[in-house]
Amino acid sequence: MFKIGNLNIKNRIIAAPMAGVTDKAFRIIAKEFGCGLVxxxxxxxxxxxxxQARTEAIANINEEEPPVTVQIFGSDVESLVLAARKIEKLGAPIIDINMGCPTPKIIKNGDGAALMLDLPKARQIIREVVKAVTVPVTVKFRKGFSPDNVNALELAGIAETEGASAVAxxxxxREQYYSGKADWDIIKLIKQNLTIPVxxxxxxxxxxxxxxxIEYTNCxxxxxxxxxxxxxxxxxxAVELVENGFRIEPPTIEERINTAIYHLELASKYKGEALATREMRKHLAWYSKGIKGAAKIRVAINQTSNQAEMIDLIKSLATISTE
Ligand SMILES: Cc1cc2nc3c(=O)[nH]c(=O)nc-3n(C[C@H](O)[C@H](O)[C@H](O)COP(=O)(O)O)c2cc1C
Structure with missing residues (x-):
């Protein structure tokens, strides 16, 4: 267990924010699989x-087991303050500020990782958002913007000074996007220098x-x-290994199939069948990765917008894998 502000987080395993992925259905499942925070x-x-209705839907955390962190992005201090207040009113127990997104569309507006190029502004944003709400505020960022601009330690210090309750x-x-290897030494260094959770x-x-x-960085x-x-x-x-010292078996194909179907059902419940079946295509490609013969079924999955038909196709993954 650890704390973010005065909130108890029941374990040290957290589901990362992922645009286009970590919607309500995903978060409910992540929590059911034991995550301390999503x-x-x-x-x-x-x-x-x-x-905007679409934005409000993304921020909606109704019916979810707390705590859920709602992450905002932007670069205008006033807008971020207003947005944070709104999110607090909607019931967010924790608000995170995105200072790490590398996407050109985001960077071009000065949002996401672009804020790592303007630490005075990053400071002002953190300070004002912290002041504007009563819930804990956290900040998520990268090692730096580019190899000549590695300033995560500085930004972490700023976050702590300005009242953030944790950093990720x-x-x-930013220039690496997702290539190369993540540098765990920077995490270790930041942990050595901060008192708030890392x-x-x-x-x-x-x-x-x-x-x-955890062992290497002490995060x-x-x-x-x-x-x-x-x-x-x-x-x-991860929860079993990190918190209880147990190694558990990887899921069977049946467990993967049942979870994929459950994911689809939750997505349909919250987004409606048409949108859910479309969005589930990518999830189902991931769920079926490595299952022998799945490629053919994926083609059929990508052609249906009917939930019952999609469920039948998911179930058929069990039979082809034993053929
Ligand atoms: C599809 C996708 C969407 C992402 N969207 C966000 C986002 O909305 N906010 C954010 O802070 N990070 C986002 N990230 C970054 C992840 O939170 C995480 O920092 C990154 O994937 C590195 O962790 P990993 O190696 O465990 O994937 C996204 C990553 C991916 C792959």
């Missing part, structure tokens, strides 16, 4: 202020790696992103 997809400050660090620069992130592909990051918690695509089982594996 994040929403990043939510646009402007979208919230202008009450992805050990890559969440380590980057390249945790197995439960063993989760444990290794307070770890955050898993890409390894959980179609594989929420990794959360349970």
């Amino acid at each position: 994040y929403t997809e990043m939510v646009s400050d402007k979208g919230l202020i202008y009450e 660090i992805h050990g890559r620069t 969440i380590g992130n980057g390249d945790i592909w197995t439960a063993e790696a989760a444990l290794k990051m 307070d918690a770890i955050m898993i992103g890409r390894a959980s695509l179609g594989n929420p089982f990794i959360f349970q594996e």
Whole structure:
């Protein structure tokens, strides 16, 4: 257990925010597989202020077991403050500010990792957002913007000074996107220099790696992103290993199929069948990765917008894998 502000987080395994992935259905499953904390997809400050339905849907955490962190992005201090207040009113127990997104569309507006190029502004944003709400505020960022601009330690110090309740660090620069290896030494260095909780992130592909990051960096918690695509089982594996010292078996094909169907049903419940079946295509490609003969079924999955038909196709993964 550790604390973010005065909130107890029941274990050290956290689901990373992923736009287009970590929607309500995904978060419910991540929690059921044991995550101590989950994040929403990043939510646009402007979208919230202008009450865009799509943005509000992304920020909606109704019916979810707390705590859930709602992540906002933007670079205008006033808009971020208004958005944070709004999110607090909607019931967010923790608000995170995105200072790590590398996407050109985001960077071009001065948002996400672009804020690592303007630390005075990053400072002002953190200070004002912290002042504007009563819930804990956290900040997620990268190692730096580029190899000549590695300033995560400085930004972490700023976050702590300005009242952030935790920081999450992805050990890559913006220029690296997702290439190369995540630098765990920067996480270790930041942990050595901060008193607020430090969440380590980057390249945790197995439960063993989760444990290794904690041992290597001494970070307070770890955050898993890409390894959980179609594989929420990794959360349970990591919780069991890190918190209880147990290694659990990887899921069987039946467990993968049942979880994929459950994921589809949750997605349909919250987004409606048409959108859910479309969005589930990518999740199902991930869930079925490595299953012998799945390629043919994926083609059929990508052609249906009917939930019952999609479920039949998912079930058929069990039979082809034994053929
Ligand atoms: C598809 C995708 C979407 C992402 N969206 C976000 C986001 O909305 N906010 C954010 O802070 N990070 C986002 N990230 C970054 C992840 O949170 C995480 O920092 C990164 O994937 C490294 O962790 P990993 O090696 O465990 O995947 C995204 C990553 C991926 C792959």
